[in-house]
Amino acid sequence: MCAQYLDDSDKPQCLCQGSNGLHVFNAMINTPTKLSYGLGGGVYAIKESAYAIFILLFYTQVLGLSGAVTGAIIALSLVWDGISDPLIGSWSDRFRSRYGRRHPFMVYSTVPLAIGFVGLFAPPDVVVDSAALLAFWLLFWSFWVRTFTTSFSIPHLALCAELSSDYQERSQLMAMRLGAMFLFALLLPAVALTLVFNTVEGVDGRFSRENYPLYGVMSAALVMILSFVSVMGTRHLTSLPDASGVRNTLPRLAHYLEDLRQTFSNRMFRTLLGYEIASAVGWGSFSTLNVMVLTYVFEFSADEVALTLALPGLLGVLLVVLVLKPLSARWQKPQLLRLALWGMLLNSVWLLPLKLAGMLPPNGSAAILYLNLLSSTIFMFFFFLRSVSGMSIVADITDQHELEQGERKEGGFFAVMTFIVKLSTLVGPLYGGIVLDVIGLTRMDPPGEVAGPVLAGLMWAVLLITLPSLLVALYYAHKFRFSKEQMEKIQVELRQRRVSA
Secondary structure, three states: OEEEEEOOOOOEEEEEEEOOEEEEEEOOOOHHHHHHHHHOHHHHHHHHHHHHHHHHHHHHHHOOOOHHHHHHHHHHHHHHHHHHHHHHHHHHHHOOOOOOOOHHHHHHHHHHHHHHHHHHOOOOHHHHOOHHHHHHHHHHHHHHHHHHHHHHHHHHHHHHHHHEOOHHHHHHHHHHHHHHHHHHHHHHHHHHHHHOOOOEOOEOHHHOHHHHHHHHHHHHHHHHHHHHHHHHHHHHHOOOOOOOOOOOOOOOHHHHHHHHHHHHOOHHHHHHHHHHHHHHHHHHHHHHHHHHHHHHHOOOOHHHHHHHHHHHHHHHHHHHHHHHHHHHHHOOHHHHHHHHHHHHHHHOOOHHHHHHOOOOOOOOOHHHHHHHHHHHHHHHHHHHHHHHHHHHHHHHHHHHHHHHHOOOOHHHHHHHHHHHHHHHHOHHHHHHHHHHHHHOOOOOOOOOOOOHHHHHHHHHHHHHHHHHHHHHHHHHHHHOOOOHHHHHHHHHHHHHHHHHO
């Protein structure tokens, strides 16, 4: 059953009864609600920045754990991270409460997640003194942090498809979420590098163990704030409570398997997964090694690394937000995917190759910093554009699934997407840890005193994983076909079905 009504602010709403209960689809969502939803993406970003920027450096170069062991532990935790995604997604799809399907998961994940960041960055002396205990400590807290990040982020991601059914507005919501993700993933470590890990009396703060617990506390506090804002700002626009009287039960294994079967049976979704797998392999490997490249190859100080991480991300996000509407009017989402990948690929073939050829300005010059800022800004713009387009397409595929199967499975589709992406992303830390051991970069080699062949090996390692993965992603992106006209036809049929019901 579907009916329109006006809420307290005279905003048109669409109320639909489906197999999963009542759903509210909003004709248009105001800007404060979009911002509140988007800020929830920062919770996921805090975890990503911890692992992309600091964990490998902290546990190998500061605490002395083997690079291969650290990479293997991070990869193992990523495997569990991926497995837990469809479990949480399926559970939240079937969950019923007076507060909707998604918000209870988001609320009850917040405090445990905050505790996890404190534990991850504050191992006690007795643990640090033993390689085995240190490895177990990293493994335990990695599982803990990733589990509660998943139980917040998957329901939050699925919330996008519930908040709006509009083709363009979904992209705007996803842009808000991904914008917050990239901003906090870069700005948090940038601020930390400036204020917490700054150089004091000639000592680089990134290599001082006593600085990391404060970063853990900063991460925990930010998780609490962002979660509160996101929940409070969107709680009034969620699915209404189920009136069937059926009590909640934990989904059985058969439910998970059936959800997986249904998602993988969608041909367009399988094509999109192929594209995301290749993209995730490239991004995961690049982000893992990028801090090492900035630190050792270009010999940037902590402040310069912070600037190189933060400013391009900020500019990339702002540029995409500014041009998303005109770009969406000119090109459809699959075309934007291909445009973004071509931009990333072309941008990847000039900076490091020129450095390897000795054709860049010397380290320490302003020009080398500006060139890095330029390259990173171009990369972040196109990467952010492709992320917005890809995730918005997933929201559209959930409508196609409802038309074909009669059920809404937002959590299931987004969970499978993040599950596959995380399994692919584990290549990054695993690859990065092995690279550090193979090229011989150790904690005893300070920036500026690393041998030339070691630096060349680091740069080649980045190029040899990034370029092939982008080419594979382009192959799948060119195979993907899901037009706006198809989407509009699906939504017309869904509206007719609901009105008939």
